[in-house]
Amino acid sequence: MFKFEEICELIRLVASTGVAAIEVEHGGSRLKIEGAGGTVAQPGAPAPAVPVVQAMPASPAGLVPAPDGLGAPPAVAEEGTPPVEGGEDGLHYVTSPIVGTFYRAPNPDADPYVKVGDFVEKGQVLCIVEAMKLMNEIESDRSGTIVKVFPENAQPVEFGERLFAIQPA
Secondary structure: OOOOHHHHHHHHHHHHHHOOOOEEEEEOEEEEEEEEOOOOOOOOOOOOOOEEEEEEEEOOOOOOOOOOOOOOOOOOOOOOOOOEOOOOOOOEEEEEOOOEEEEOOOOOOOOOOOOOEEEEEEEEEEEEEEEEEEEEEEEEOOOOOEEEOOOOOOOEEEEEEEEEEEEEE
């Protein structure tokens, strides 16, 4: 289910970028926001001042491209992105489920959630990825020992980028 603040942020994003439309699936709900960027004003017809928001039932397809074919990455992604298994090295990799900024601690003055050498339990918070002013806690999906932290603190990360390497217990 979308929070009111998330919907407002998506509306502001669509309005400021001029994107024709975006559809996002999150928590079993789908949201479609159509902006004025992709429409052509007819003479005498008023231009829409506010993007149109439609709530739709979720489908397994996830993100649907905009009608103009441009599409856009999901602005809000579900946590629980499939982890990446390591191959020959036997490590388990926790990857970023969203595009955002990686933070190792809950605030600048706090200790990091985890350090190399720490044993973590499944469900333990490893870091935060900030996206659109929303702080998304990233949890471990395996128990084991942290052997590597890939991004630096406050570094931008991409969807699917490796965040941590865990030696499974």
